[in-house]
Amino acid sequence: MSKIVVVAATGGIGRHLLNQSLAAGHEVTAVVRNPQRLGSTPARVVRCDLALPQAGLLEDAVAGADAVLSALGAPTAAETGVASIGTRAVVEAMTATGVRRLIVVSAASVGTVASPGRPDPPRHNPGDGVVMRHLIAPVAKKLFRRHYLDLAVMEDILRDSDLAWTVSRPPRLLETRLRRRYRTAFDVNVRSAMFISRADVASHMLAMIDDPSTVHRTVSIAY
Numbered sequence: 001m002s003k004i005v006v007v008a009a010t011g012g013i014g015r016h017l018l019n020q021s022l023a024a025g026h027e028v029t030a031v032v033r034n035p036q037r038l039g040s041t042p043a044r045v046v047r048c049d050l051a052l053p054q055a056g057l058l059e060d061a062v063a064g065a066d067a068v069l070s071a072l073g074a075p076t077a078a079e080t081g082v083a084s085i086g087t088r089a090v091v092e093a094m095t096a097t098g099v100r101r102l103i104v105v106s107a108a109s110v111g112t113v114a115s116p117g118r119p120d121p122p123r124h125n126p127g128d129g130v131v132m133r134h135l136i137a138p139v140a141k142k143l144f145r146r147h148y149l150d151l152a153v154m155e156d157i158l159r160d161s162d163l164a165w166t167v168s169r170p171p172r173l174l175e176t177r178l179r180r181r182y183r184t185a186f187d188v189n190v191r192s193a194m195f196i197s198r199a200d201v202a203s204h205m206l207a208m209i210d211d212p213s214t215v216h217r218t219v220s221i222a223y
């Protein structure tokens with residue numbers, strides 16, 4: 001049994017992280033902005049708005065944890081920026097309390113997004129097929145430009161930290177069942193892949209906690 005903190009435990013992936021961690025017998029702390037959305041849960045619940053994070057609350061939430069898993073992201077365009085702001089606060093709280101293992105959710109498209117810490121990313125992701133490379137990725141990057149930049153800056157914050165971090169980069173998320181069968185790839189996208197379920201992203205994040213080969217890596221996951 002490990003002590004696990006799930007950040008954004010009310011979200012699509014966050015709920016799977018919470019339920020799968022509890023089902024595996026872990027001692028879980030859920031960091032959420034709206035505890036009513038959780039319903040009744042055996043997890044310890046810490047209320048924190050990560051757009052306006054309070055260091056003391058977060059330090060209390062993460063102190064003593066074996067791992068922190070975050071599925072934080074902006075549910076609406078107006079909330080864009082929360083992934084980088086909230087993750088910076090989580091990283092600072094972990095650094096202050098000596099907690100080292102952090103796994104966060106980013107997105108497959110972020111590998112080709114320029115950010116202050118990575119100003120010259122590759123133009124195309126080597127894993128992307130022709131349709132993804134020339135049709136879907138350019139359109140998605142135009143539509144979700146600010147959202148992807150927020151995630152790219154979040155990745156910069158991890159790379160600049162002293163934590164044992166891992167970035168999970170899924171493509172389009174589905175609300176389909178847990179299969180436990182998926183492909184993964186380090187630092188590039190999974191070849192010609194477009195989908196993954198939120199349940200499988202959560203399952204893979206939990207599996208990566210004790211996998212040293214994933215530390216300081218971006219790991220793509222897809223069917």
Ligand SMILES: NC(=O)c1ccc[n+]([C@@H]2O[C@H](COP(=O)([O-])OP(=O)(O)OC[C@H]3O[C@@H](n4cnc5c(N)ncnc54)[C@H](OP(=O)(O)O)[C@@H]3O)[C@@H](O)[C@H]2O)c1
Binds near residue numbers: 010011037086108174
């Ligand atoms: N949709 C896709 O196809 C796709 C593909 C690749 C990557 N992604 C990335 O994956 C992330 C996770 O996906 P998802 O489906 O789980 O997203 P989601 O359901 O929108 O979950 C986002 C979580 O972040 C929380 N959150 C947002 N602002 C917050 C704040 N100020 N304080 C505290 N918590 C806050 C939300 O809390 P509430 O429950 O209170 O709103 C929710 O728990 C997305 O945000 C996106 O960046 C998405």
